[in-house]
Amino acid sequence: MSSLIRTGIALDRELLEKFDRLIERKGYGSRSEAIRDLVRNHFVEEDVASDKVIVASLTLVYDHHQPRLSEQLIDAQHDYKGRVLATTHVHLDRRNCLEVIILKGRGTEVKRFADRLLSLRGVKHGRLVLTSPGPDSKS
Template identity: 25%
Template sequence: MAIKRFGVSLEDSLLEELDTYVDENGFANRSQAIRFLIEKNVAERKWQCNHVVAGTIVIMYEQEKKEITARISAIEGMFQQVVLSSTNHYLAGNHCLHITAVMGEAHVLTELADKLTTIKGIRHGKLVMGRAD
């Protein structure tokens, strides 16, 4: 249920920054942007408090490097309690997009993502989490 409350005020410079943020990110209005920022802040606080979160770890690498695939499998095996699934998508130019769905305490997911994204040969890696409750 949405509750409308009034009385929030912002300095002109901060309001201009908010409008720029709304435009650059394609929000329909300021309220939508503010809701997004609040939810993001709540999720990040929960990550620090080790609440249960869910998310994905996305990594890209060249598929010709077979040792990377073996290393990914070994690391995910060590974290099987938080790995929900993983999949590979083979893209043009011998690139592999590896996506791992995860759920667990934020610090464990962060540790897993750090281990995966720092494998030698990984071209890009990112963890995205959100609250799971």
């Protein structure tokens, strides 16, 4: 682990009280841990906004009885070759499937790919989460 440096910050009393209530609700063990997460989130958001290579998970719920949909989903992933790291498929019931696709690429490319899949007929719900190791990345 990198060396830990202590620092002090001045905060308005009202803001600190609100922050303490928030970290209690979220279950943080200390203010330090909560502040570290806020700082990391900032860097991850910056990575995503600056269009660096990031990783993402795309969750889809779809109706596999929709004609050609399964084929279209597979074709799209083959077209996006090398940037689909893994796919997990769960048969939810007789009709519906859940798929989680793990992706790597520039933010704009990943979003374009996600929009292509989410807009297919028969895809009922989906969510894209973009993330990165943030400032802790060693590469």
